[in-house]
Amino acid sequence: MPYRRTERVEARLADNRERILGAARRLITEGGFREAQVGAIAAAADVATGTIYRYFPSKAELFIEVLRVICERELNVVSAIAASGGSASERIASAVRAFVSRALRAPRLAYAIIVEPVDPEVDLVRLEYRRGQVRVFEAMIEDGVRAGEFPPQNAAVSAACLVGAFLESLVRPLSEHSFALEEERREVIEATVEFSRRAVKGGPTP
Amino acid sequence: MPYRRTERVEARLADNRERILGAARRLITEGGFREAQVGAIAAAADVATGTIYRYFPSKAELFIEVLRVICERELNVVSAIAASGGSASERIASAVRAFVSRALRAPRLAYAIIVEPVDPEVDLVRLEYRRGQVRVFEAMIEDGVRAGEFPPQNAAVSAACLVGAFLESLVRPLSEHSFALEEERREVIEATVEFSRRAVKGGPTP
Amino acid sequence: MPYRRTERVEARLADNRERILGAARRLITEGGFREAQVGAIAAAADVATGTIYRYFPSKAELFIEVLRVICERELNVVSAIAASGGSASERIASAVRAFVSRALRAPRLAYAIIVEPVDPEVDLVRLEYRRGQVRVFEAMIEDGVRAGEFPPQNAAVSAACLVGAFLESLVRPLSEHSFALEEERREVIEATVEFSRRAVKGGPTP
Amino acid sequence: MPYRRTERVEARLADNRERILGAARRLITEGGFREAQVGAIAAAADVATGTIYRYFPSKAELFIEVLRVICERELNVVSAIAASGGSASERIASAVRAFVSRALRAPRLAYAIIVEPVDPEVDLVRLEYRRGQVRVFEAMIEDGVRAGEFPPQNAAVSAACLVGAFLESLVRPLSEHSFALEEERREVIEATVEFSRRAVKGGPTP
């Protein structure tokens, strides 16, 4: 019954790969890149150290994949919102809300992904991701300016500031261990959305 | 001549302490925490490795002090502006301009202070500093809201976003090796100031 | 059809065994023992890693067998010449010429067999082989001495020196990447033969 | 008393460096490069592993220095004989005798230095040394040919063969653990010298 065997073997392989990625992600989430050492990841994934190297050529490559998976997903969420219908203002608000609320659910991970440096190689992925995000917001801001919805502004800088603004709103809660309450989270999210709206649009919310 | 001798010894001690702090700061400025190793700092300060440990109980404590000195100075600059006369709007603009323009002059150092992780212990100082900065901006925003200058808003979140906004405007250029030109720097600074003004005030600049 | 099945299975077994030996030999020829890793040999033989261990108890034993096969063949060539007719002088010249010219055709392999260390166990085989070769030359020298063809000498030492002499003439070219030209090779071969002739016989070639 | 202190400190430093070199040399002598691992060398030198790296940038560099020291000394001995007065024949005989008798005193080391490969970097030193030795003999052979003392021959090949010849006479005893007796050693040495004399000169010793 080769079919079933192949199936099982592949399942196990995929499983291990996922387990390693999951373990790495978990350790990064808990203690940042610093505590995500090869031995610790192996232990957390319940495999031998050598096994890590069957799936990833180096620790850096493993981290890169962890980052890439998360970043791509986040970028997709924001991009989808940017491509949807609605005014620039509405889309930016949605995008900020989506991003911030998602990140607040795993703040330590968000921090690691957003700012914690590891390795020049790994950092490149992070930077690429941030640049991608900034570009998405930049495009929305330009739309809004063209449509007369927003005042003229340096869209690139505004976009960077916007991304920074909501990143900070993540980093701060991080250090405060609070935000366990859904209500507090909601308040932060909405205030951040409001801030962003004013920042690009100027003029008070009607 | 015990008096003079004591004086000299103390002078030398103070001197060594300063030299070590200066060397550490210089190395962090040039290559971040990563390249500021105890041996390298000792060499740069022209003292023996062991001497470092006579003045600082550990590398972490040395870094903490370096960080603290810089952060305090930055915080003082911003606090002074906050305490000066003028409308909340003007003071926030000045504070943002001051901070961003100062940081752009030593971008590697700014990066290290703002995001580069070192050690949980050291990271605490960084967070404390950011919190301090946020508090200063929070107070200015509250002033503005009370004076009817700004629309009602969650001042704490707005302040955090503001700080994040201008931190990002620093971190990004950092990775792009550009901004060697004074003119580009000025453009970024002014666009950031403008963004901040809109973000807290709403409504376009008159 | 048990008979045919057994036959096929044995054929395949023999086939696998040969394929593994061949792959090991090929890899050693190309990159020496160092690059002939179990995984690489398995890949080159188109079998699974584990399969190697069905045919050979360890990597060392596999290498030993590779070495033994090659060494036996080389020894046979030289022995056949030693047993053939002709004067001791002629036979030694032929043997040296045969050995050197064969080795120069696969220099990396020759190097591995002659000097590259692997494992104490494997090295024993190499030494045994050298000893065998020395014995063959020793016998020819003794023949020549008895026949009055060569001056009296310590045949054992002479034989060892002879073998060393032509091994060196191999090892050196190896490191020089030259000898791509047939003519150069021929010159080295003949000069080596000439050296050997003088060394055992004394007196210039007529 | 700074003078004495400096003196002592330097003595200790030199001592450690020598101890590490000595330990490395000893381990190589006993078990070849293979068994001379950083940890083992440190233990044998009675220092911590890290100490090795204070004196040598890498294991390869340490080995290179071990090799270089020994090779230089050997080369000097042979070169001095080559530069001394006397016929080419006499000088070659002396040089062979000197080299072989020296090497027979530490055969495992001689083997490591002469043939055991380690690392491309390290191997270069070995090759350079062998080439140096061959060149010395080549020059003596050319002298002899010019003087009509030796028959015309390819001096480069003859020199290589000569070096190989006496190297082999070393490698063989190595594997036989014998040659503890002074008399046996002497017999091997003299037979090797005789072989070399005939090889370059042709014609029996008078």
Added chain:
DNA sequence: CATGAATGAGAATTCATTCAT
């Protein structure tokens, strides 16, 4: 106090060998 050599716990990576399927 100052020195800087010595320390040694770690950390990443490799590869022969095993064993469940």
Added chain:
DNA sequence: TATGAATGAATTCTCATTCAT
């Protein structure tokens, strides 16, 4: 019997910290 993923001991090198002088 064949497979090849999993194993984990072994190895090199780093760097904060200590301590004899």
